[in-house]
Amino acid sequence: MDIRSLTMFQHLSNSLHFGRTAAAYHISPSTLSRSIQRLEQELGSQLLIRDNRSVLLTGEGKKLLAYADQQLAQYETLKQSLNQSQKELSGSLNIYCSVTASYSYLPALLEKFRRTHPNIDINLDTGDAADGIDQVKNQKVDLAIAARPDDIAASMHFQTIATVPLAITAPAISCAVKTALQAESIDWANLPI
Structure with missing residues (x-):
């Protein structure tokens, strides 16, 4: 049982029409039928009652549909989580x-x-x-x-x-530094800072 088989089964369970589900997955109705038969063989249960006019879910088919809904929702959540973590820097x-x-x-x-x-x-x-x-x-x-x-x-x-x-901070009191800073040309090399 794989994700694709579950999604096709889920779609078929909702559409109850092999032709529509086959068209949605771009496969032939016979290919879809073989996929459903493989699921039935793998699970050992008949999932659908089908004839030339209708498709119905069996009790086992309803159980598988509930399982498929749950698993596919979890799978989508996982994919979104993985995609989000790849976008985030770490x-x-x-x-x-x-x-x-x-x-x-x-x-x-x-x-x-x-x-x-x-x-x-x-x-x-x-x-x-x-x-x-x-x-x-x-x-x-x-x-x-x-x-x-x-x-x-x-x-x-x-x-x-x-x-x-x-900024330069200078003393407010009279001293050699204040006098030197007030000169027209400041001799920075000899300024005692």
């Missing part, structure tokens, strides 16, 4: 970033990522943000959160997730 994602970035940027990004890709395991490694690009280049991680360099390698893809403003 595996692991290795991320490198600074501890600061792991608190500042990752929570919002990972929350959204986990909703859309629940079957991905995320591994986080933290360290100096300056090492992030090398971690990716050396294939130690899949992605890193790092500052964008001036020169971007063709093998790398960068996606901006935030722009961080930088």
Whole structure:
């Protein structure tokens, strides 16, 4: 007994017409009849009462129809489940970033990522943000959160997730640093920062 035999039997049980069921499965009525006879031999029971004018289900045929309905529904559910799991990404994602970035940027990004890709395991490694690009280049991680360099390698893809403003903080009291920062031309090399 296979899925095709069950589906043909199910269709025939509902149509009660060999010609219509045979046409639905693109086979001849005699081929359908042989398939039903094989089912009857395999199960050791007469499933249909048939003559030249009508087809009726026997008690055993009704039992097989109930079984076929249940099994074919489960088979369809299984197929849908397998198709869905093949469409979903699975595996692991290795991320490198600074501890600061792991608190500042990752929570919002990972929350959204986990909703859309629940079957991905995320591994986080933290360290100096300056090492992030090398971690990716050396294939130690899949992605890193790092500052964008001036020169971007063709093998790398960068996606901006935030722009961080930088500012100089200077003392409010009079001192050498404040005086140097107020000069027309700042001597950055000798500024005591």
